[in-house]
Amino acid sequence: GAVVSQHPSWVICKSGTSVKIECRSLDFQATTMFWYRQFPKQSLMLMATSNEGSKATYEQGVEKDKFLINHASLTLSTLTVTSAHPEDSSFYICSARDPRITQAGNTIYFGEGSWLTVV
Amino acid sequence: GEDVEQSLFLSVREGDSSVINCTYTDSSSTYLYWYKQEPGAGLQLLTYIFSNMDMKQDQRLTVLLNKKDKHLSLRIADTQTGDSAIYFCAGAGSYQLTFGKGTKLSVIP
Numbered sequence: 001g002a003v004v005s006q007h008p009s010w011v012i013c014k015s016g017t018s019v020k021i022e023c024r025s026l027d028f029q030a031t032t033m034f035w036y037r038q039f040p041k042q043s044l045m046l047m048a049t050s051n052e053g054s055k056a057t058y059e060q061g062v063e064k065d066k067f068l069i070n071h072a073s074l075t076l077s078t079l080t081v082t083s084a085h086p087e088d089s090s091f092y093i094c095s096a097r098d099p100r101i102t103q104a105g106n107t108i109y110f111g112e113g114s115w116l117t118v119v
Numbered sequence: 120g121e122d123v124e125q126s127l128f129l130s131v132r133e134g135d136s137s138v139i140n141c142t143y144t145d146s147s148s149t150y151l152y153w154y155k156q157e158p159g160a161g162l163q164l165l166t167y168i169f170s171n172m173d174m175k176q177d178q179r180l181t182v183l184l185n186k187k188d189k190h191l192s193l194r195i196a197d198t199q200t201g202d203s204a205i206y207f208c209a210g211a212g213s214y215q216l217t218f219g220k221g222t223k224l225s226v227i228p
Contacts (some may be wrong), residue, residue, distance in 0.1 A: 110162045
């Protein structure tokens with residue numbers, strides 16, 4: 001079953017409003033979570049790395065004030081898209097690293113993704 | 120940073136083998152991964168290979184790594200219609216992944 005859960009799976013919001021996407025690690029404590037965005041017909045783009053208890057590290061070109069990331073607990077990270085606009089419509093995916101596992105192939109788990117449509 | 124390139128499309132007949140290719144730039148990538156994305160879904164880890172390996176086989180999947188040329192391939196034997204999806208390769212020097220743009224595999228019945 002899923003070990004990383006994202007909620008909501010899809011959301012429609014009005015332009016100018018804010019929307020929050022949650023990413024939860026279900027059976028492990030994730031000290032590090034990653035947020036990605038996928039544009040249509042393009043690859044995933046890493047937006048930021050979220051470390052529990054500290055500020056997120058944003059990739060170049062990603063607006064910190066627009067994409068607020070909070071990693072307040074070891075099992076939850078949230079991405080808030082503030083003052084959303086139609087161009088923010090995208091597929092957002094989180095991933096979490098399980099620090100208990102040493103085999104790299106099983107270390108990182110992805111959420112199912114969240115479709116955001118801004119109208 | 121890492122740059123990962125893939126061909127965008129591949130079309131094969133059901134029952135044939137599929138080979139999806141990927142090149143990467145960062146020779147320090149310790150692990151290389153193949154992910155599958157079905158329409159509307161998140162990524163599913165298919166397989167991975169450690170950088171000191173040349174080949175890894177897992178049921179119908181065979182991963183070949185040419186570290187000298189920084190070339191990675193995924194071979195799917197006896198391709199089925201359920202294999203139709205987008206396949207991403209990714210490199211990891213640490214636990215942060217860099218993805219290619221994805222190869223859309225279409226399987227013709």
